[in-house]
Amino acid sequence: MTDADRFSAWREKLWSAAVSGDEHAATDAALAALDQDLSLESLLLEVVAPVQARVGREWESNRITVAQEHTATAVNERVLAALARHPSARAAASGPTAGRIAVACIDGEWHAMPARILSEVLRLRGWRVDYLGAQMPTPQLISHLHRTACDVVALSSSIPTRLPTAHAAITACQATGTPVMVGGAAFGPDGRYARLLGADAWAPHGRAAADRLAAGPLPRPPAARLAVDDLPHLEDQEYTLVSRSARSLVREVMAGLEARIPAMADYTPRQRRHTAEDVAHIVDFLTAALYVNDPELFGRFLAWTAGVLSARGVPAVSLLPALEILGGRLEDFPRASALIVHGRDTVRAASPEISTVPVRGKST
Missing domain, CATH: 1.10.1240.10 (Methionine synthase domain)
Incomplete structure (x- = not known):
């Protein structure tokens, strides 16, 4: 065998x-x-x-x-x-110690299994591991680094909407002189967001992370670096304005859906809650895509969502009304508008039939 x-x-x-x-x-x-x-x-x-x-x-x-x-x-x-x-x-x-490493999930990231598995693999490789678990607040992580003088920190995140928080955590850790390795689906299929956000190393899985650490110490980060320097596209303020108005955008899209789709008046509280949650996810991923300036992040989320909905008997085109209403609210934001156009194209490619079914409709 x-x-x-x-x-x-x-x-x-x-x-x-x-x-x-x-x-x-x-x-x-x-x-x-x-x-x-x-x-x-x-x-x-x-x-x-x-x-x-x-x-x-x-x-x-x-x-x-x-x-x-x-x-x-x-x-x-x-x-x-x-x-x-x-x-x-x-x-x-x-046995002999290879070094000391802190392993943690980004604040707001509750998928802790990858970080836990990495911790156990690194222990087998001789590392002293401080496993800090899920949703580690950045200030407490920094306090831990100051107290323990870890040689490196490994940060895990599966959810791209946590990328702005990950960026802040990476920069804060590096400010202590501690190099940062990152991993998890949030950083893109090829680690593109790890490089964009200034991480010192990226690994696609636990074995690659352990092998990279075994190959030698990560380079020490620059003495001083501002997170905003990594992302000059944020100067247009679109990310800031959209993220600050996220809740109102969800309310406006929900109101627009109710006006457009009379059947929503008969939704149960559970159906209405699911619809609002779907709209909130759309806004959150749009915001994350604005942060890293990558339409593919938004497109991958919508393609994934379309698959999840289709598996539950809800047509993928049920996402289109929410995207159209959101696009109308953000028509003065060029980058956000381009992202929404890309998102609509992604959804149409996933389900070419035309429909006006609302997000996560009555079949849920």
């Missing part, structure tokens, strides 16, 4: 246990894999991490419920806790 076959077999065992909520079976499967000569690092990176990624994909495709998604994530967290206490993990922790 090849390594790929072994990994696949253990993934299926862990997946079955996790999605059914059986933490004992999941833990037993993980420990059995170690007993059959699968290394702890391979188990973390080739089994646990892919299973957790599958949890997200299955929810997106509407093949598991939100409750099952939460359950599977909780089970995988318990598996990680059990693996962290395994003798091989303890042995690595007692």
Whole structure:
């Protein structure tokens, strides 16, 4: 049996246990894999991490419920806790130290699993790891760096709407003299936003991050650097004005949808709440795209949303009315208007039929 076959077999065992909520079976499967000569690092990176990624994909495709998604994530967290206490993990922790690293999620980022897996891999590689968990406020992170004098900080984020916060955190960490490695889907499929925001290194996954750190110390950041210097396009103030008016934009789009679509008068509170949440997400991702000046960020979000809606029986073109109304409210903002045009084109490409169905309509 090849390594790929072994990994696949253990993934299926862990997946079955996790999605059914059986933490004992999941833990037993993980420990059995170690007993059959699968290394702890391979188990973390080739089994646990892919299973957790599958949890997200299955929810997106509407093949598991939100409750099952939460359950599977909780089970995988318990598996990680059990693996962290395994003798091989303890042995690595007692060996020579490669350095000290703080691993944290950006403030507002609650997807902590990638950071937790990275922490365990780095411990196996000999690092002293300060795992600071999800939603780490930047001021407290900086206090930790001053107190501990970590050699490097690794920041994780899966949600692109946290990129402005990530930028502030990167700059603040570097101001302490600490180099910053970043990772996670928020930084783009090729790490483009990591480079744009001035991170000292980017890694697409845990093994790449560990390998980069093993290759030698990251370059020390400049003594002084202002975050605004990285993004001269922000001088037009579009990001600032749109982000400050986000709540009012959501209210205006909701009012416009209600005026345009009489059927919304019969929406249940739950349907109305879902519609408002979808509109808020559109505004949030538009704002993030303005921050990094990349229409593809907005387009990727809308393509993903179109897929999520379609999997639930809601036509992708149901996004168009909200985009059209939002575009009308922002017609005096050239960059925002261009982003919305790109977004409309993305949605039409995903679902070419014409419709006036509202965002997250009555089928929800």
